[in-house]
Amino acid sequence: MQDSQPVALLMKDLGARLAAYRLSRNLRQGDVASHAGVSRGVVARLEAGEGGTIDSLIRVLKAMGLEERLSTLVPDARLSPLDPRTDSDQRQRARPPTDDNNEKEPWSWAE
Numbered sequence: 001m002q003d004s005q006p007v008a009l010l011m012k013d014l015g016a017r018l019a020a021y022r023l024s025r026n027l028r029q030g031d032v033a034s035h036a037g038v039s040r041g042v043v044a045r046l047e048a049g050e051g052g053t054i055d056s057l058i059r060v061l062k063a064m065g066l067e068e069r070l071s072t073l074v075p076d077a078r079l080s081p082l083d084p085r086t087d088s089d090q091r092q093r094a095r096p097p098t099d100d101n102n103e104k105e106p107w108s109w110a111e
Contacts, residue, residue: 012049019047022064036063 022032022043029047033040036059043060046052061067 008049011051015047015049018060018064021066022047025064027064032060032063036060 022029029043030040033043036043036056038056038059042052042056046057046060058067058070061070
């Protein structure tokens, strides 16, 4: 299991960035909360890095005019049409990688 400390640091950093951005635009927590449809406490918790829901984060980002940046959080899974690795069908599941080097018996024609 991964250590939760790096996640906490990321949350604190993201919260500090949210607060700095809000203040640079001279917005009050209450105003952002009102436009986002959440309580002021939700905005305060997000800015403090104390957690929240994805829904709340998205609402706050949209209220601050940052919705266009949401698409950069997770890159598009589709590859370039010029890339030979691009699948024509959208994948529904991932499968574990195969390890062809650990074959127990070499393959041969059944005789």
